[in-house]
Amino acid sequence: MIVYGVALLSACLILGMLIGEVLGIALAVEANVGGVGIAMLFLVLTSNSDKFKALVEGASGMGIQFWSAMYIPIVVAMAARQNVVAAFEGGMLAVVAGVAAVVVSFALVPVISKIGRSDIGTEENQ
Amino acid sequence: MEILETVFVRNSLIVAFAVVGVTIWISYFVAHKLTNGRIHGSAIAIALGLIAAYFGGKATGGSTGVADITLLGGIGLMGGGMMRDFAIVATAFGVKLGELKKAGIAGVISIFAGVIVSFIVGAVVAILYGHTDPVAVTTIGAGAVTYIVGPVTGSALGASSDIIALSVAAGLIKSILVMIGTPMVAKAIGLNNPQSAMVFGGLMGTTSGVAAGLAATDPKLVPYGAMTATFYTGVGCLLGPSILFIIVNALL
Structure with missing residues (x-):
């Protein structure tokens, strides 16, 4: 069912x-x-x-x-x-803060993914 | 016209299914014919949704995009938190436990790193724009974490409503940018396996952004990213008004 x-x-x-x-x-x-x-x-x-x-x-x-x-x-x-309108009406400060947070976070993805990989050892062939 | 409105309003959710279905059909058609499959159909559909939300918000002055248009009210229910969470959980069907365990530690690290890094970036930008009040700086920093953490932190600290609105705006910008930007940077940041998807979800944290960003990149990665992302807002609400505010207060 x-x-x-x-x-x-x-x-x-x-x-x-x-x-x-x-x-x-x-x-x-x-x-x-x-x-x-x-x-x-x-x-x-x-x-x-x-x-x-x-x-x-x-x-x-x-x-x-x-x-x-x-x-x-x-x-x-x-x-x-x-609420896309509100997002853009927050002014430059909101845009800059939001964009900067995303860019830095994107950049950290490969760094922290690497931490994970060394933790579980090399059983996987990359 | 009146008959049309009656039928549409009475069957709002069904109208939403039909409208979204047509939107996705058009998006996949465009993706295949005009971009030769280089841009994922769902990425185009999500972008169309955001554009429609902008014009819907402009036209009605409401806060829920096209859902404020009477004839399209069902979009609000279909795209609301309840349906979103239900569908996100369903994507976990078929996920293997082993994959989750493999990224366990990195996933947890990514949640804390994501909250703290986004907070610092938001707080620094607030200071660069001339804010010196620790409450305002903390609230805007929390807004860069997510648009939920911002107002939760702001109201806990007694921030003024314009600062809280600013923090929500920063969080919304973040969420929208993750939706659109993820498929573009996926290759460069190695976002092509369950482990990096979990780290990605933990670092970005915005559930809507991660949900849409991964859907437009590779739907198979969605459950992994969503799993960690859903802890992010809770951790943000925990750290924002407490440790992070204390640190900001001590530094300013």
Whole structure:
């Protein structure tokens, strides 16, 4: 049943969000800490486990794959509802701060990726 | 006209599916025919979305882009946080645990490095533009982290509303630039495997930016980047009004 997969996906998201909210309160932060990431971990764990096979294989799995495939259209809709006008009305300071943060962060990607690679050794042939 | 409006408003989400579908069809057509596949179709679709959001915002004066246009209200629901998070989690289906473990430490480092580096850059720019009040500098720095961390930090510190608006604007610029810039720099920064995607997500942090940027680069990388990115805003909200403000306050 397709809905089993959709229900599993929903349960993962709700559980992850709940944990994220609790983490936020525990850390005295006004935000959900990693809710989506935790939900993703749940989905990875259940889809790699034998116990949940009935919920992730066959038609049930298609219920999850459908939403995975809807990801890009949803992102396009997300782009279309951004407050782009406000972004540019912030003036030069906002533009410079935003652009500089992105440029520096881009530059750090290869640096920190390298840290990761030396940590796990050279088992992979690059 | 009235009939059209009634039907469109009553079925807003369905209208959004159709409009987004047509937009993506056009984008992929353009990507194949005009750029010979050099630019990814989804990158064009996202750029079209942002352009439409600009004109939608200009036309209506609202804050949610084309979703403020009555006939396109469903875009707001389709592209809202609930659907976005649901679809992001779904992309984790089929991810192997081993891939996540491989980038574990680098992923965690990248989250903290990303928050701190973006904060410093934002704070320095604020100082260069003549801000000397530690609360203002911290709030603008936090805005360069994400457009959520900015206002959370600003209201915790009691920053004025124009400074908070400035921090949101800085965060929005960052998010938009990550959406558009990622496919352009992907090759140069080695963004072609799950490990570097996790580091990328942790460094950039803006969930919308990472989500769209990776989708336009290689959809297979999305779950890895999104996984670390979703921790970023929480860490930012944690560090901004506390340690980072204390440091700024001590230095200025």
